[in-house]
Every structure is written in structure tokens, then in C-alpha cells.
Amino acid sequence: MARVIFDGVGKKYAGGGANAVTDLNMEIADREFLVLVGPSGCGKSTAMRMVAGLEEITEGRIIIGDRVVNDLPPKDRDVAMVFQSYALYPHMSVRDNLAYPLKLRKVPKAEREQRVNEAARVLDITQFLDRKPKALSGGQRQRVALGRAIVRNADVFLMDEPLSNLDAKLRVQTRAELIKLHERVQTTIIYVTHDQVEAMTMGDRIAVMSLGVLQQLATPQELYDNPTNKFVAGFIGSPSMNFLDVQLQGSEGRLYAVTPGFKMRVPDTKGRALQPYIGQSVTLGVRPEHLVERSRLGGDAPPDATIPVTVDIVETLGNEIFVYLTSPGTVLTSRMAPDIQLTSGQQIEVAAEPERLHFFDPKTELKVA
Amino acid sequence: MHYQKYRLIVPFLLPALALYGVFVLYPYAQAMYLSLTGWRGLSANKPWVGLDNYQRLIEDERFREALTRNAQLLVVLPILTIAIALTFAALFTQGGQAIKGAGFYRIVFFFPQVISAVIVGMLWSYVYNPNIGLLNGVLDGVGLDALQQSWLSDRSLVLWAIVAVAIWSSVGFYMVIYLAAMQSIPTSFYEAATLDGASRWTSFRDITFPLIWETIRTTAVYLGIFALDFFVLVQVMAGGSTTTIARRAEVAALYLYNEAFDDNRWGYASAIGVALLVLTLLLSIVFLRLAKRETYEY
Numbered sequence: 001m002a003r004v005i006f007d008g009v010g011k012k013y014a015g016g017g018a019n020a021v022t023d024l025n026m027e028i029a030d031r032e033f034l035v036l037v038g039p040s041g042c043g044k045s046t047a048m049r050m051v052a053g054l055e056e057i058t059e060g061r062i063i064i065g066d067r068v069v070n071d072l073p074p075k076d077r078d079v080a081m082v083f084q085s086y087a088l089y090p091h092m093s094v095r096d097n098l099a100y101p102l103k104l105r106k107v108p109k110a111e112r113e114q115r116v117n118e119a120a121r122v123l124d125i126t127q128f129l130d131r132k133p134k135a136l137s138g139g140q141r142q143r144v145a146l147g148r149a150i151v152r153n154a155d156v157f158l159m160d161e162p163l164s165n166l167d168a169k170l171r172v173q174t175r176a177e178l179i180k181l182h183e184r185v186q187t188t189i190i191y192v193t194h195d196q197v198e199a200m201t202m203g204d205r206i207a208v209m210s211l212g213v214l215q216q217l218a219t220p221q222e223l224y225d226n227p228t229n230k231f232v233a234g235f236i237g238s239p240s241m242n243f244l245d246v247q248l249q250g251s252e253g254r255l256y257a258v259t260p261g262f263k264m265r266v267p268d269t270k271g272r273a274l275q276p277y278i279g280q281s282v283t284l285g286v287r288p289e290h291l292v293e294r295s296r297l298g299g300d301a302p303p304d305a306t307i308p309v310t311v312d313i314v315e316t317l318g319n320e321i322f323v324y325l326t327s328p329g330t331v332l333t334s335r336m337a338p339d340i341q342l343t344s345g346q347q348i349e350v351a352a353e354p355e356r357l358h359f360f361d362p363k364t365e366l367k368v369a
Numbered sequence: 370m371h372y373q374k375y376r377l378i379v380p381f382l383l384p385a386l387a388l389y390g391v392f393v394l395y396p397y398a399q400a401m402y403l404s405l406t407g408w409r410g411l412s413a414n415k416p417w418v419g420l421d422n423y424q425r426l427i428e429d430e431r432f433r434e435a436l437t438r439n440a441q442l443l444v445v446l447p448i449l450t451i452a453i454a455l456t457f458a459a460l461f462t463q464g465g466q467a468i469k470g471a472g473f474y475r476i477v478f479f480f481p482q483v484i485s486a487v488i489v490g491m492l493w494s495y496v497y498n499p500n501i502g503l504l505n506g507v508l509d510g511v512g513l514d515a516l517q518q519s520w521l522s523d524r525s526l527v528l529w530a531i532v533a534v535a536i537w538s539s540v541g542f543y544m545v546i547y548l549a550a551m552q553s554i555p556t557s558f559y560e561a562a563t564l565d566g567a568s569r570w571t572s573f574r575d576i577t578f579p580l581i582w583e584t585i586r587t588t589a590v591y592l593g594i595f596a597l598d599f600f601v602l603v604q605v606m607a608g609g610s611t612t613t614i615a616r617r618a619e620v621a622a623l624y625l626y627n628e629a630f631d632d633n634r635w636g637y638a639s640a641i642g643v644a645l646l647v648l649t650l651l652l653s654i655v656f657l658r659l660a661k662r663e664t665y666e667y
Contacts, residue, residue: 052560052564053563053564054560054563054564073563074563074564075563075564075565075566075567079564080564081560081561081564083557083560083561084557085555085557087555087557087558087560087561089558089561089562089575089576090580090665090666090667091579091580091663091665100562100565100575101564101565101566104565104566104567104571105566132663134665134666148561148565152565
């Protein structure tokens, strides 16, 4: 039963330099699975470690449940953490690793054993209980690390890139197991990762951070459909969104996005928000999967709403193809169905649904339409 | 294939092996041979006496007393040195990381180690001087003059006064070794332990200590060897074989020295040397075996 609230939280390291975290405000609901995602150095781990009490909070407050925990020592915060390196004590058996937090909390031996066995059963590690961590595979160690959090019955689980030491296949599998586990243990989880696929697949909501600042806090779909700025737009989605610098021109009541290579009509739905930018440059963003060959666009794209391009490279992935397209001054990536026959050097026209076009202010990088 | 490999390796090893042979193995062999003679040190005549020297050694009361002192040192010296060095090392690290200023303390504590043992001994002889010494002076100054002693001329104190100096001079060295071992333990273990509810002491007991056990074991053997030798400080601070007080600090190695250089009984002294060698080897092996634990990788 615990929500976690960041209230104007900031972190400045003693060495000086920029803030690791700046004015972080968010509320994580009880039993929510929140993913903190961002490139390395964005402050996501620092934010999480402040919840754990492993880093001091320079400014603001962190509230767990109903308690302000700023001055509470880590052990009294009722949080459990899974470390990237798992941090399993190498000299203790799996059983002792799991029982250690309970032992320190003076849980009676019988209950200790019962809780350890229960956690081991949930995670399917019962047969390894008497082994030392070094005799376990990466995936098994990872489960023991999870087990050490589970036995605690903590209100909040913190997970610091727990899957990054696993190989690709195991990572996908464990991802699903973690989601199931969350349904089962019903605790608040704060999960840090730099992998946007992990973030998108696991999070109830995702907090995207960059340079210590929260960029957007939203559901995965919302982040994908409606990124608030260019950073979020580029960070979420793979391959990442195409960005083009275009000049906005108005003529005969219509708006056109102009580059040296093409002149594309801007959908009318975007027109109003873009009025102030007429005569100026804006950043046009479109996801590779939304950039399709003209004939495949549902409905009829107006002839002047397309972008003429030359096919440069076609990468076949089996279920889809990545097509790299060039237009004078720009390179675009498109993700298309594999049945389309394209060859290098071919001239085609591509277009996107109006609502799939994003326009960003080139200076503030905020989305304007 | 193997043969060819060794043909290449052997010439490279030869110079080092030759030096080792001449300066280490040969003297050992020579000492073993001498221990079977009644050589007096100066004459070319080395009368063969077989195992007589060893026979005498077993019955020699003075040797037994000296060895008893070594045995006391063997218990006291490693335990105290390790305990103090570990305490300091633990105080200078927190969560696997050195605290601020640890570098400074490390250097200061290491100072005695770079001073030659003879100088350390002389220095402390002055400190312990009952009339002009710093120690009694300080005791007097703080009103503890009741505790003033003639440190090095008190039969029951002399050996322990020297032991204190030995600990003083070696604690820094062992502290540096433990610091390095502690700093190689990943920080995340301590962070995990902190979240698990461990205090600084429980972290030390449950994580640091078991994980640096291998280092402690090795240093314990060093200290054990040091305790079985312990020649220099005793020679410098309580040397001279004749006085009864000096006798109270006579360790086996000093007895060896006195037999050889004062009484010219080189054959007998060699037998003492060989006995010490065998004893040291045996104790080291037994201890290393008994204290063996699994090694941990992290």
C-alpha cells in the first residue's frame, strides 16, 4: 500500500556541475508499475536511488505512502531493490541470501523459512536454494535477486536495469515474467531502464527523463502517439522518428512544408497551430512505420501531400523491411510491409496520415502540432 | 610440443634459478649440513656429530623458553595486529568506498613501515627510556605517573613493550592491504545490505569480513612468520645475551644469534635455524589448510 511522490525533487552532487535531477514532480500510484527511462546520465537511476535512500535528496521531498522519507534511513523506508549486478552475497547460499534481510529484521526462524520457501516457489528457484550464487546462471541469479525483494514484502520495489545482464532471449522471457510477478505481488514498482522496448512493454506509465529533467509522464500509447517534445518523440520508437527541418510557406490559404527536395502540403488539421510559424522553419517528425508508399495510404492522399524520394537501401527483416530513402537535403527511414517490391534507385512517393505528422518548434523542441 | 615449449622456457628461467640456488637454496643446504657438525665458526674443521645437536636442542631449557616466547608472540601478534589494522581499515572505508582523507591516513599510517626495523627499535628505546623517555614523560605530564615503568628493564614487561613496537610499526602496512581488499568489494553489496537493514557493524561482520577472509588468512601467515622470527627488534631493544633481563625477551632467533656470534657454536646455532625453518613451514601449512575457505568472485 504505497504511493510514491516526488515533490520538487532535485539532486546536486558535491563535485558541482549540473544537477543530476532537477525539480522532479510526479506521483506514482499504489501498485503502479512505473518505468523511468532515458539515456545514460539522464538522472533516472539517481531519482530511484533517492527513493531507496542510497542518495541524499538535495531539494524537495519524497513521500512514500504518507511519510516524507527524506531523513529516513534506507532500512526504514520499506523499499526493496533489485540491482543491475544483482548484488547477491557470494559467500552465502541462495537460501541465506533470501533470508538475510529477514534475519536482520529479527523475523522468527520458522517464519523466515516459510517466507523464503514461498518466494523460492513463486520464482521457481527451490532446487537452487542450497547453491552459492556463482553456481547459478544469469537468469537464475536474476530470479534470486527478485526473490530477495519479494521475501521482504516491501511496499515499493525498485529495479535498476534488472534485465540488462541477460541475453536477448532471456530478457524477453523475463520481461513477461516480471509483468506476471507484478500482478501477483501487487506492489508499487519503480523500474529503471534505458531500453525503450522494456519501458513500453512493462510500464503502466512511463517517465521519460533527459539531462535530469522529466520530459513526459504518460502511458506507453500516449507517449507514442503524442510525444510532448522532440526528445520523447525521438527516444520512443525503433527505428526512431524521422526529423526534417522544413520551411513553412502559406499560399492560397494552404500551408506547405518546403525543403530543397520537395514541397508538401500540410494537413489542414495542423494548420491552425502552425499559423505563427509561417515563413519560419519547423521540425517535421514522422515515424518510419507511418511513412508509406503513396498507394498504400488508406483513402486518397492529395497529390501535393506526398514526398518524392529515391530508394537508397532496402533491408529485409522477413516480417517487414526497412527502407532508407533520400530526398535532396534529407534522409528518411521507412518501415514497410515486406510484400512491396522496391529496388535501389527507384523513385517513389511516400506519405503519412495527417495525424501521424508531428511538428516541433525548432528552438524549444516542444510539439506545436 | 611440450618438450619444445620447455626448451624455450628453461634458458629464460636459468639466470633467476641460478641466483635463487646460490643465495637461497645453497645456504639452506649449508645450514642443514652445519647443523650436523660441531663447527665453531672459525676453524676449517667441521667435526661431524650427526644428530647430537638436535638431541641437545630437545633437552635445552633455554631453547624451550625462547620457543615459548615465540609461541606467545604467535598468538598475540597476529591477533592484535589484524584486529587493529582491520578496525582502521573499516573506519577508513564506508560501503566499499574510501572515506574522505583516507589517502592521508593511509600514508601516515604507512610511515613506520618504510623506516628500517633497526631505526624503529632505536627510536622506541629512547621513547621507553625510564628517565628521559617520551612515554614516561607523557605519563607524568598527564598525571598518570603511577603507570611509569622501566619498560625495557622490567622482566615481565620487556617482551610486551617490544611487541607493542612491532604492532605499531606493522599496523599501517596491514591496514593498507585490508583497505585495498575492502575497496575491491562491489559497492552494491553494501547498498543491498543497507536496504536489507544492516548497520555498519553488521555489514562488516556479514559482508566485509567473509569477503576479505582470504586476505586476512594470508596476512595472518605473514604475521605468524614474523612472530616466529622477531629477531631485529629484540636484538636492538634488548640485545646482549648476558643480562637476565635480556634473557626475558630472548626469542629463538636471538638465541640462535647468541649461540653463533657470542659463543661460537655455529653447528648448534644451525640446528636451531633448521628447527625454526621446519616449525615455520609446518605451522604455515597447517594454518593455511585449516583456515581455507571457498574463494569468491564478484
